[in-house]
Amino acid sequence: MKKIIYFTFVIAFSILIIGGCTNNQTEVEDTPQSIEEVSDYEVPKVYASFYPIWDFAQRIGGERIDLELIIPAGADPHHFEISARGLADMENADLIFLNGLEFEPWENDLRSIAQGNVISLGEYARPLPFGDDHHSHGHDHNHDHDGEDNHEHGLMDPHVWLDPNRAIDMSSALLDALISIAPSNENYYKANFEELKDELDELDRKYSALKDIENKKPIVVSHNSYGYISDTYGIEFYSISGMSAEQEPSLRVLSNIIELVREKNIEVIFFEELANEKVAQTIASETGAKTDVLYTIEGMTEEEIQSGMGYISKMNENLNKILEAIQ
Numbered sequence: 001m002k003k004i005i006y007f008t009f010v011i012a013f014s015i016l017i018i019g020g021c022t023n024n025q026t027e028v029e030d031t032p033q034s035i036e037e038v039s040d041y042e043v044p045k046v047y048a049s050f051y052p053i054w055d056f057a058q059r060i061g062g063e064r065i066d067l068e069l070i071i072p073a074g075a076d077p078h079h080f081e082i083s084a085r086g087l088a089d090m091e092n093a094d095l096i097f098l099n100g101l102e103f104e105p106w107e108n109d110l111r112s113i114a115q116g117n118v119i120s121l122g123e124y125a126r127p128l129p130f131g132d133d134h135h136s137h138g139h140d141h142n143h144d145h146d147g148e149d150n151h152e153h154g155l156m157d158p159h160v161w162l163d164p165n166r167a168i169d170m171s172s173a174l175l176d177a178l179i180s181i182a183p184s185n186e187n188y189y190k191a192n193f194e195e196l197k198d199e200l201d202e203l204d205r206k207y208s209a210l211k212d213i214e215n216k217k218p219i220v221v222s223h224n225s226y227g228y229i230s231d232t233y234g235i236e237f238y239s240i241s242g243m244s245a246e247q248e249p250s251l252r253v254l255s256n257i258i259e260l261v262r263e264k265n266i267e268v269i270f271f272e273e274l275a276n277e278k279v280a281q282t283i284a285s286e287t288g289a290k291t292d293v294l295y296t297i298e299g300m301t302e303e304e305i306q307s308g309m310g311y312i313s314k315m316n317e318n319l320n321k322i323l324e325a326i327q
């Protein structure tokens, strides 16, 4: 961990002494009078696996963490494979935040080299298993990992961050971890967290309006990511393909969805930002619906990050699109 120490040099100039009558004596003297320590704080080295966690960490840690994003902008986290060098870079990290819940297939590799301080924030966010009470329809849930290791994966729905309440849980666990590693920054981190929490609470209040709308149409999406929004706010989602943005649906699933779209008079087929929109377009042109993007916020582009667009603004955009689509 590095420490940043700022010094202010207060430099006093001695008075220019000019001899009164003879005008022959001139003396200038520079004397450092005091060195004042203005601030001295710890800056832990922190890694965040993908965008929403990076955003929460940036908001809470501010200038008092040295933060890096593991999965690069624009990459699909479900498919991202970390290089040996990428792993080695994290060996000396103070903290590494993952989503967990099988979202990062390389979690075990990382845990074997980074001693401790790897924190899976999704575990703190009341995760739910995929299942009849919590899922989108018309897909299977398999991740396409290589299956070499024998641990069971894909049982829990990893997309916890798409529920603002669970985003608060994740941020709160992130806050605790930052404080434990850099306790002198406690007040600073806490103040930033409170600001973020207020915005997430506000987001939850806006999403809660979804619950009061009657006779909602279901939403058709390409990617099975919205189970927590479904659960929390009472929206029905049907997903065209499974977990991965690139998974191809079967013909049976495709024709079921087309039937559903016609029957319920669904006007928008959503695909997520990293998906191939072809399948959504096929369904749209079959049924006369239009296509639009519903964000999973799994991968922001470099330009979006640069433009200051964040988790909150994407969630607000999603809400407006959902509101329009269900009525």
Ligand SMILES: [Zn+2]
Binding pocket: 078, 159, 223, 224, 225, 243, 296, 298
């Ligand atoms: Zn996903």
